[in-house]
Amino acid sequence: MRLLVVEDEEDLAEAVRLGLVRAGYAVDVAGDAAQAYDRLAVNAYDLMLLDINLPDGDGFDVCHAIRRGEVPVEGGADLRVLMLTARGALHDRVRGLDEGADDYLVKPFALAELLARVRALLRRDTGGGTSVLEVAGIRLDVARHEATVGGDALHLTPKEFGVLEYLMTRPGHVVSAEELLEHVWDENADPFTQTVRVTVGTLRRKLGGDAIDTVVGRGYRLKEA
Incomplete structure (x- = not known):
């Protein structure tokens, strides 16, 4: 955020x-x-x-x-x-x-x-009452800055954590790379780099499976199930 x-x-x-x-x-x-x-x-x-x-x-x-x-x-x-x-x-x-x-x-x-x-x-x-987000076996504790998938701890960089949090507040929705850059990076980020694509790629590998879809020409979507 x-x-x-x-x-x-x-x-x-x-x-x-x-x-x-x-x-x-x-x-x-x-x-x-x-x-x-x-x-x-x-x-x-x-x-x-x-x-x-x-x-x-x-x-x-x-x-x-x-x-x-x-x-x-x-x-x-x-x-x-x-x-x-x-x-x-x-x-x-x-x-x-x-x-x-x-x-x-x-x-x-x-x-x-x-x-x-x-x-x-x-x-x-999120419309939630706690600082914990849960989507499709992924659990994100924003207060403790902890993430797990299927009960196993994930070791995420701050930007990976930020991207995952943003996607988890919008499960099933397509989020563009520009929107992620706007909400997860500060004003010093270079909009012409591949930083979003690289961060999403490493996050996808850490989550395993196909938790994050790439929607060609539109952006990324976290699967709800």
Whole structure:
């Protein structure tokens, strides 16, 4: 899953980015509202972590603009938003949620809680109530970053894990290479390389059998059974 961190404090932004990357997410960072708008217009993010106090505005206005379609957002205005801020007063939390934030986390916060809230918001893709995905004998524990097939442990790279997670949230559906690149890799990925094809190929070999179909000219599909 691909996330956007909007935070002007560079040390905090880098700490959050590293924590999320180590948890297997692709992460881009914006230091102000203008950079956030630029990235949102060209990249399809699954979740935005949004600070309120920004050099060129505030997170309330950013969230308001997104929810009302006042700024272009690749992937639609239903982007999940988790506000991260030192402003913990009740009226601030209420305003954040009323402006369209999906969750609100007050600084300082523990990385473990941040990751749990991120997982909870991203689970909306699956309609599930836990961080465990199961499809056709494949079991993926997103919280523990563990994968098994037929009960046997899989040793996956972070990108293989990300691709598998994305496919498991859409079993039976064809997912294009461009969509995988958009949601599993960050903005530093080269769109002209064969990185998606190579990653899917190694993942397919580790899963064994024919769990992932290649649909010529369209993309990849995880079999439901």
